[in-house]
Amino acid sequence: MIGRSNVGKSSLINALVRQKLARTSAAPGKTRLANVFRVARGGAKPFYLVDLPGYGYARGGRQASEEFEALTRDYFAREHASGILLVDARHPGLASDRAAWQWIHTAVVGAAAIVATKIDKLARGERIRALRQLESVFENSVLPVSAVTGEGLDELWRMIDRLVNNPAETAPQQRPRREPRTR
Ligand SMILES: Nc1nc2c(ncn2[C@@H]2O[C@H](COP(=O)(O)OP(=O)(O)O)[C@@H](O)[C@H]2O)c(=O)[nH]1
Numbered sequence: 001m002i003g004r005s006n007v008g009k010s011s012l013i014n015a016l017v018r019q020k021l022a023r024t025s026a027a028p029g030k031t032r033l034a035n036v037f038r039v040a041r042g043g044a045k046p047f048y049l050v051d052l053p054g055y056g057y058a059r060g061g062r063q064a065s066e067e068f069e070a071l072t073r074d075y076f077a078r079e080h081a082s083g084i085l086l087v088d089a090r091h092p093g094l095a096s097d098r099a100a101w102q103w104i105h106t107a108v109v110g111a112a113a114i115v116a117t118k119i120d121k122l123a124r125g126e127r128i129r130a131l132r133q134l135e136s137v138f139e140n141s142v143l144p145v146s147a148v149t150g151e152g153l154d155e156l157w158r159m160i161d162r163l164v165n166n167p168a169e170t171a172p173q174q175r176p177r178r179e180p181r182t183r
């Protein structure tokens with residue numbers, strides 16, 4: 001789970017597993033370490049859900065950015081690691097999110113997908129506009145979810161199942177445009 005601080009990573013993990021596993025906070029920047037959860041459901045293949053700290057490609061300066069890179073490199077230097085980018089549905093196309101999507105394609109060996117969080121905060125017209133904008137910016141489909149209403153969680157589970165069981169097939173069809181990295 002990759003995304004800016006406060007985007008809703010921990011809340012989404014808790015909503016997915018229906019438990020208070022990951023610590024959530026209204027104040028951004030609370031997750032300083034990666035929290036790793038082993039998820040085993042029924043007969044399904046167990047996998048690890050990794051709640052990454054929400055810094056590195058955005059704020060936090062050079063040191064935070066290097067720490068983030070060092071921390072995450074190990075996770076993604078594995079055959080079966082996939083990345084889910086979480087973006088706030090209310091703020092489509094932020095430079096830091098676009099940079100993260102590019103970063104994912106350099107760091108993640110497996111597949112990658114994008115989820116729009118806090119979709120409950122948008123009215124119908126706004127959400128259509130936001131999703132259209134997101135899909136155009138990222139050149140990828142974007143799954144709307146809400147940790148509060150539970151919207152999109154079944155679809156997200158199906159997406160996770162595909163990422164876990166078949167990472168190659170779910171790789172994004174299109175790579176993001178190559179833009180110079182912004183600092
Ligand atoms: N309305 C709404 N608020 C959310 C949702 N997900 C998270 N939040 C709120 O956003 C804040 C940050 O959530 P958190 O999961 O700690 O974000 P993280 O820093 O990415 O792990 C908290 O105040 C959450 O209650 C959601 O789907 N809908």
Ligand SMILES: [Mg+2]
Binds near residue numbers: 010011023024030051
């Ligand atoms: Mg968190």
